[in-house]
Amino acid sequence: MAIATGRQADKDAAPRPAAIGIRDVSKSFTRRGAAVQALEHTELDIAPGEFVSLIGPSGCGKSTLLKLVAGLLEPTTGSVTVDGREVTEPLPQVGVAFQKPTLLRWRTVLDNVCLPLVIDGDRRPESREHAKRLLEMMGLAGFEKHYPRELSGGMEQRVSIARSLVNRPSLLLMDEPFGALDEFTREDLNDELLGMWQREPKTVVFVTHSISEAVFLSDRIVVMSARPGRVHATVPVPLPRPRGRELRDDPEFYEAIRHVRSVLDEAKGGGR
Amino acid sequence: MKTQAAPGKQDQDLSSLGALDQGGGALRRRPDGAGLKSAVLAVLIFVAIIAGWQLTADSGLVSPLILAPPGEVVQVLFQLAVDGTLWPNLAATIQETLLGFVLAVVAAVVVGSVFSFSPILRNAVYPFILASQTFPKVAIAPLIVAAMGYGLAPKVTLAALLAFFPVLTNTIAGLTEVSEDEVSLFRALRASRWQELRYLRIPNSLAFIFPALNSAAVLALIGAIVGEFVAAREGVGYAIAQYTVTGEVAATYAMLIALSVFGLLVYGVLSLAERLVRRAK
Ligand SMILES: Nc1ncnc2c1ncn2[C@@H]1O[C@H](COP(=O)(O)OP(=O)(O)OP(=O)(O)O)[C@@H](O)[C@H]1O
Numbered sequence: 001m002a003i004a005t006g007r008q009a010d011k012d013a014a015p016r017p018a019a020i021g022i023r024d025v026s027k028s029f030t031r032r033g034a035a036v037q038a039l040e041h042t043e044l045d046i047a048p049g050e051f052v053s054l055i056g057p058s059g060c061g062k063s064t065l066l067k068l069v070a071g072l073l074e075p076t077t078g079s080v081t082v083d084g085r086e087v088t089e090p091l092p093q094v095g096v097a098f099q100k101p102t103l104l105r106w107r108t109v110l111d112n113v114c115l116p117l118v119i120d121g122d123r124r125p126e127s128r129e130h131a132k133r134l135l136e137m138m139g140l141a142g143f144e145k146h147y148p149r150e151l152s153g154g155m156e157q158r159v160s161i162a163r164s165l166v167n168r169p170s171l172l173l174m175d176e177p178f179g180a181l182d183e184f185t186r187e188d189l190n191d192e193l194l195g196m197w198q199r200e201p202k203t204v205v206f207v208t209h210s211i212s213e214a215v216f217l218s219d220r221i222v223v224m225s226a227r228p229g230r231v232h233a234t235v236p237v238p239l240p241r242p243r244g245r246e247l248r249d250d251p252e253f254y255e256a257i258r259h260v261r262s263v264l265d266e267a268k269g270g271g272r
Numbered sequence: 273m274k275t276q277a278a279p280g281k282q283d284q285d286l287s288s289l290g291a292l293d294q295g296g297g298a299l300r301r302r303p304d305g306a307g308l309k310s311a312v313l314a315v316l317i318f319v320a321i322i323a324g325w326q327l328t329a330d331s332g333l334v335s336p337l338i339l340a341p342p343g344e345v346v347q348v349l350f351q352l353a354v355d356g357t358l359w360p361n362l363a364a365t366i367q368e369t370l371l372g373f374v375l376a377v378v379a380a381v382v383v384g385s386v387f388s389f390s391p392i393l394r395n396a397v398y399p400f401i402l403a404s405q406t407f408p409k410v411a412i413a414p415l416i417v418a419a420m421g422y423g424l425a426p427k428v429t430l431a432a433l434l435a436f437f438p439v440l441t442n443t444i445a446g447l448t449e450v451s452e453d454e455v456s457l458f459r460a461l462r463a464s465r466w467q468e469l470r471y472l473r474i475p476n477s478l479a480f481i482f483p484a485l486n487s488a489a490v491l492a493l494i495g496a497i498v499g500e501f502v503a504a505r506e507g508v509g510y511a512i513a514q515y516t517v518t519g520e521v522a523a524t525y526a527m528l529i530a531l532s533v534f535g536l537l538v539y540g541v542l543s544l545a546e547r548l549v550r551r552a553k
């Protein structure tokens with residue numbers, strides 16, 4: 001696999017961001033004989049280096065779409081490609097932060113963050129240092145030796161975000177990563193995430209329920225509608241970059257939020 | 273949630289039996305002074321038991337053929353230790369118990385691991401194991417002795433038979449009860465099956481296996497004693513059977529006390545092993 005070997009060769013160099021293509025994807029689940037149509041005729045293209053948020057009512061298939069891109073689910077029809085290759089299994093250049101933190105309870109915080117390194121056979125001390133820096137960035141300096149049971153829900157979630165970043169993925173898939181956090185911590189971490197994204201360019205697909213968070217972070221917001229889940233509209237966010245804290249007081253920011261909200265309302269209406 | 277609840281619950285059961293450290297759980301550590309209070313209370317309970325025992329023996333309500341006073345028991349225990357009757361019997365029982373225990377644990381972990389990788393095999397064989405479990409194995413002790421003779425083999429076999437099942441079920445549970453999300457995580461990280469075993473399933477199973485070891489040790493001891501009751505030339509069970517026939521009540525109690533000291537020792541060693549394994553993780 002060309003991408004994988006490229007990554008092995010220079011692990012610390014910033015990897016080329018990945019492009020995603022989602023072609024007429026449908027996904028249905030069968031539970032006890034009844035079929036649930038989670039996604040239907042979903043079309044989406046994401047350019048390399050783009051920051052895209054998925055937003056939509058609960059149960060509209062956001063997590064499902066993310067898992068399809070991650071190679072954890074197979075589409076019922078249609079195809080998902082990353083850098084032009086069809087996704088048939090999880091790819092090495094992808095980092096995933098799940099909706100639930102999913103930390104291993106017998107590993108310390110630092111060892112949880114280092115799990116992807118261990119699986120990759122990367123035992124270099126500088127990688128471990130990188131893990132520590134990520135924890136610091138997540139506001140968890142000093143918690144390296146703690147166990148998951150000693151953390152709050154929001155802290156666990158931040159550990160799982162650090163874990164998704166430790167491999168320097170070129171594609172980052174995040175499922176409501178800041179959902180369990182208070183507004184202040186969330187804004188701090190949004191700043192950190194944007195800073196990191198600017199330093200190490202990567203494609204990010206970010207699921208959220210917060211319109212302001214989506215607007216603050218994204219180049220584009222994909223608004224989905226429920227039952228069956230599909231892309232209702234794609235809203236570009238024309239705010240200039242780099243974006244800092246002061247943007248949150250900008251009237252343009254509020255205008256963008258208002259616009260996305262109206263599209264989302266439309267999507268909810270259309271879903272029924 | 274199920275995964276986390278099960279071992280957690282067993283941990284608590286254990287810690288109520290003894291002061292088992294949870295391996296750095298600041299949340300679970302008791303407030304300062306609680307340990308001292310527990311110790312004082314334990315001493316008081318011990319004194320109360322001895323006093324109650326002495327009073328019951330003195331009152332004459334219970335026949336001296338059934339209950340010996342504590343002072344006499346301690347004296348006999350001392351005497352048995354000095355005249356050398358205690359040691360070979362205790363050593364024999366300990367040997368049978370430990371051999372049976374180790375045999376059972378190794379067999380159960382191996383079989384449990386195989387089962388957890390082959391659900392087909394597990395579903396096919398498990399009903400038989402379950403049936404053999406509900407079956408009172410103690411009742412076949414005479415048969416086993418008839419088949420294997422008077423030596424070490426039948427006692428070890430009985431000990432292993434009794435100890436096998438709890439370790440087996442907990443090994444299977446520990447290796448298979450991982451959450452879908454945890455499996456997804458390892459898939460997303462492109463972990464090999466071996467890595468999934470090494471970094472997810474085995475560490476997960478330890479929290480299940482260690483509590484089972486305690487019950488397995490107790491069951492192995494019971495198996496060994498039952499074997500000795502049926503037919504033996506030495507062992508604590510053999511000695512107790514002899515003393516009961518000859519009416520040496522205090523000696524019977526002395527042997528029981530020696531056994532319970534051994535039991536506590538096993539418990540302590542297992543707790544220590546658990547702590548060391550957890551730390552090494
Ligand atoms: N493994 C599964 N088996 C059966 N049905 C599933 C499965 N995963 C998801 N679904 C169904 O697919 C639909 C979409 O689920 P999904 O988790 O993608 O929604 P979501 O948009 O992420 O919702 P939320 O915002 O609440 O996280 C739901 O109706 C859900 O019940």
Ligand SMILES: [Mg+2]
Binds near residue numbers: 099
């Ligand atoms: Mg979801």
